[in-house]
Amino acid sequence: MSNIQGKVVIITGASSGIGEAAAKELASRGSKLVLAARREDRLKKLQEEIQGIGGQAIYKVTDVTSHEQMEELAQIALDEFGKIDVMINNAGLMPLSPVFEKKIKEWDTMIDVNIKGVLYGIAAVLPFMRERKEGHIINISSVAGHLIGPAGSVYSGTKFAVRAITEGLRKEEAVNNIRTTIISPGAVATELPETISGAELKSGIDDFYKVAIPAESIARAISYTIEEPSDVAINEMIIRPTIQEL
Numbered sequence: 001m002s003n004i005q006g007k008v009v010i011i012t013g014a015s016s017g018i019g020e021a022a023a024k025e026l027a028s029r030g031s032k033l034v035l036a037a038r039r040e041d042r043l044k045k046l047q048e049e050i051q052g053i054g055g056q057a058i059y060k061v062t063d064v065t066s067h068e069q070m071e072e073l074a075q076i077a078l079d080e081f082g083k084i085d086v087m088i089n090n091a092g093l094m095p096l097s098p099v100f101e102k103k104i105k106e107w108d109t110m111i112d113v114n115i116k117g118v119l120y121g122i123a124a125v126l127p128f129m130r131e132r133k134e135g136h137i138i139n140i141s142s143v144a145g146h147l148i149g150p151a152g153s154v155y156s157g158t159k160f161a162v163r164a165i166t167e168g169l170r171k172e173e174a175v176n177n178i179r180t181t182i183i184s185p186g187a188v189a190t191e192l193p194e195t196i197s198g199a200e201l202k203s204g205i206d207d208f209y210k211v212a213i214p215a216e217s218i219a220r221a222i223s224y225t226i227e228e229p230s231d232v233a234i235n236e237m238i239i240r241p242t243i244q245e246l
Contacts, residue, residue: 011036013064014036015035015043017215018222019090020046024049027050034073034080087125092192093192095196110154136181138180143238149246166180181235183225185218186244188217
């Protein structure tokens, strides 16, 4: 029997990109999904698609920068399905800019979503996983969490933070049989570049993203990490287009 079958999985940033692809992949393999994002129309459409193939999914419009809303999300999962097996902290933004431009609001938003959102997601599910002595937390980082490029100082900072938080969590919760996974994608065909406000910089990133791989590639990697038996933890994966040098 598949280790994915019947697992209750919460996915943030589920309305598009990696989150949407992961939802479809896991639903096709029998997971029970709790979908979270800010765009209700897309969440509802995704739920209907999943139900159309015989899958189970509920959704909640959620702002990951709200600790209270993330707690409510976890509670909805428990109320509907009685447990939480996997948390996928996928929501993220990439508004690249050089530091000298002082795009303070963009920095604040990126830190709130990319770092605090991940922490709030972990905090919302961890008590239940500790009580059951099992669970799996998957945090989506980036190749930018391994290297820093021009205009990526703050974004890379947030993704280095995701890796540090996840590795620290691994050491804290291994004794409780809680698995952690960091997935660091390279160029993936998602809406992420749309958050870049500088026209010239965005044009360069759009050119870079011409080699992007589909979000389904990351979804299959997520599925693989969940599929492994509970005594096996796939702790970190970097997934790039073969042609991508950085």
